[in-house]
Amino acid sequence: MPTYKAKGLIIKSYRLGEADKIVKIFTPDMGLISAVAKGAFNMKSRFSGRLELYNVIDCEFSQGRTLDIVSQAEILEIFNGISGDFLKFNYTQSLSEMILKTQSEKAASYNLFKLTYLVIKKMNNIDDSNEVFLQMLLIFFMINFSKIMGYAPMLKCCTVCGCEMLKNPEIFSVKYGGTVCRSCSSGKSGIIFFNDEEMHLLTGLLSCRLEELTDFKVSYRTSSRILDLMAEYVSFHSEINLSSLAYLKKIHKNIV
Ligand SMILES: [Zn+2]
Missing domain, CATH: 1.20.1440.120 (Recombination protein O, C-terminal domain)
Structure with a gap:
């Protein structure tokens, strides 16, 4: 499966099914990326806390047939003063x-x-x-x-x-x-x-x-x-x- 990397800001996220999460990431180089983070809502997910709204992240994606898949995510910056206000x-x-x-x-x-x-x-x-x-x-x-x-x-x-x-x-x-x-x-x-x-x-x-x-x-x-x-x-x-x-x-x- 081909992969690619991108840095960007999460501007929308929502649950898909039981435990998956869809994230929409706005990036400077590739515009808007929509991807699914499989199992992101599981307690022990490796994405825990990383794919929150308005986080700036550095991600690796695998190209999927309909949706790309987040395979890795590292936090670059957190804007956590927004969602609670x-x-x-x-x-x-x-x-x-x-x-x-x-x-x-x-x-x-x-x-x-x-x-x-x-x-x-x-x-x-x-x-x-x-x-x-x-x-x-x-x-x-x-x-x-x-x-x-x-x-x-x-x-x-x-x-x-x-x-x-x-x-x-x-x-x-x-x-x-x-x-x-x-x-x-x-x-x-x-x-x-x-x-x-x-x-x-x-x-x-x-x-x-x-x-x-x-x-x-x-x-x-x-x-x-x-x-x-x-x-x-x-x-x-x-x-x-x-x-x-x-x-x-x-x-x-x-x-x-
Ligand atoms: Zn005039």
Whole structure:
């Protein structure tokens, strides 16, 4: 049976049958790998503790007829601050969902892997689950995800007529992929109006680095609105449905 090796981050795992475990591993060199770890749920399994969600692992796989098989796994790094924290877990799930729904198997995606790894590491390392900051991290991920996928929002000119936006842009269209000038926006459906704080956050996040995220001081209302917008934006342009964010919203409604 041919074998191969790969390093990556486990972004999904679930039980298969009595004791087997399916893992979906996002790797820089081979995209998404789905494999089965036979007997992983047995008490004395050699995989015990190694194939947990958000572990970074170095694996050897045997090529199977339908699914590849994990034959060896070594832990490189553990992000164990996520799964036990309700908010961190759910925001990280949204990020994983984007990868799972857009990335194909065996297609290298180094930049996207690096982005995913760094944002998940940050999610793991923050001390308290400040929800605004978790939302900012997810927005940061979505904006940079859209850049890598080639459809980053355009905010410097009108996406319909190309005119330069002289004042702060404030009218946005998901469908057109960015700001729209006042005259082009008239009569169009799906037009979104932003206030100054929302626009400032969106333009700021478009060019900021991960370590600069803490410089932004925004309200929960603003981060929630921009997160909703970016979720709609990524869903529309990648043609996916992000169900984990809808779940988070439902939970919030029940709490409030
Ligand atoms: Zn225009």
